[in-house]
Amino acid sequence: MSHRTFTHLDALESEAIHIMREVAAECTNPALLFSGGKDSIVLLRLAEKAFRPGRFPFPLLHIDTEHNFPEVIEFRNRRAKQLGERLIVRSMEDSIKKGRVVLRSENQSRNPFQSITLLDAIAEFQFDACIGGARRDEEKHAPRSAFFLFATNLVNGIRKISVLSFGVFITREPTLERTFVCFPSVIGLN
Numbered sequence: 245m246s247h248r249t250f251t252h253l254d255a256l257e258s259e260a261i262h263i264m265r266e267v268a269a270e271c272t273n274p275a276l277l278f279s280g281g282k283d284s285i286v287l288l289r290l291a292e293k294a295f296r297p298g299r300f301p302f303p304l305l306h307i308d309t310e311h312n313f314p315e316v317i318e319f320r321n322r323r324a325k326q327l328g329e330r331l332i333v334r335s336m337e338d339s340i341k342k343g344r345v346v347l348r349s350e351n352q353s354r355n356p357f358q359s360i361t362l363l364d365a366i367a368e369f370q371f372d373a374c375i376g377g378a379r380r381d382e383e384k385h386a387p388r389s390a391f392f393l394f395a396t397n398l399v400n401g402i403r404k405i406s407v408l409s410f411g412v413f414i415t416r417e418p419t420l421e422r423t424f425v426c427f428p429s430v431i432g433l434n
Contacts, residue, residue, distance in 0.1 A: 260377075261294045267373050268294075268301040274373035275332070278304040279312070280320030287377045288323065303330035305374065307361045309354040310337045334365040 267274055276291055278284045291300055304324055308317075324331035336354050339345040339361045347354070366374065 271373040274302040275305040277376035280316045
């Protein structure tokens with residue numbers, strides 16, 4: 245009889261699944277940030293492990309920069325349909341047309357402006373949490389030793405944060421007047 249060793253990666257996966265379940269249990273209206281990119285695919289798989297065979301206790305949310313490869317968008321749509329999960333897409337192009345996002349030039353990166361469209365989506369759907377992930381080997385702003393951080397700068401009842409290209413976790417707690425930023429799938433802890 246062979247015994248499987250519980251590896252460091254197993255521990256990280258278990259911790260991320262636990263955090264995802266905690267968010268679902270503690271929040272009334274969470275969303276999972278899902279773009280179809282490599283990091284959000286990992287989060288989607290973690291959500292499957294955390295909640296299947298049932299449905300996810302949250303919809304999938306994509307803040308689309310409109311600068312994605314068509315294959316990524318096709319994969320995003322196909323995967324959401326395969327899972328039978330609700331996919332909400334909000335476009336930065338719509339934010340630009342409404343004057344909510346102003347670019348200096350047509351070729352300017354849209355990534356730094358995703359937070360505006362995300363905050364608008366949070367307000368529109370009254371999300372109290374958004375789950376995302378970051379990998380510390382690629383994202384300089386990812387936390388080094390913590391899953392939860394505090395955010396600042398209250399904007400329209402929502403604490404404004406810098407949104408990383410790989411996602412964040414935002415929760416509004418008006419009575420506590422604090423916001424958490426969470427990275428449930430940060431690879432390379434400890």
